[in-house]
Amino acid sequence: MSGKIKDTAAKLAEPILEEMNLELVDVEYKKEGKNWFLRLFIDGEDGVDIEECGKVSEQLSEKLDEEDPIQGMYYLEVSSPGAERPLKNASDIQRSIGKHVYVTTYEAIDGDKAFEGCLQDFDGDTLTIEGKVKQKNVVYKVPYDKVAKARLAVQF
Incomplete structure (x- = not known):
């Protein structure tokens, strides 16, 4: 189930990121304590700032609400992968x-x-x-x- 949610989130995020000239680095969907978190890590040629993360978060949140792929409550977080960015491929x-x-x-x-x-x-x-x-x-x-x-x- 976690894989399907991650794939759906990535698919919904791609057009948003493409329009902003950003890339999706990684997606996580995991439980921490009693809460579930959907985390997207994004980057751009010159990095990303908090405004860009906020804009992606707002637009993606709307898309996730429309599609409703996740049962129950979760927290959406969009951020930079940081200085130790994973190299996925x-x-x-x-x-x-x-x-x-x-x-x-x-x-x-x-x-x-x-x-x-x-x-x-x-x-x-x-x-x-x-x-x-x-x-x-x-x-x-x-x-x-x-x-x-x-x-x-x-x-x-």
Whole structure:
């Protein structure tokens, strides 16, 4: 059921976001305590501000009221994905070349399942990440089909 609600919310949000030149990064529908939350994370070329989030929220709320895909009460939240934006697909990863990333894998690669550093390249099959281990530069070659999660990472 959760998947259907997320898909419906995404479908309803797409024309709103397209008109505003924004993109849908992720959708969550989850219970926290006794309350249900429908969260949409949106972004734009130059990020998003609170006014844009509010505008999307208002328009989407109207569409959700018309379609009524969710039984019971829930809270709608629309926000930026933040500095540690998830990289959900190959095009997200491609656009992140040159940025600091954090990647986890389903299975160990050379004994590690977590990789952090600057994404140097992505050829569709392999992510090339340059990081540091004990003050030495290392280059990780991570097969895309082994990636469990990927996100931008804040570099300190």
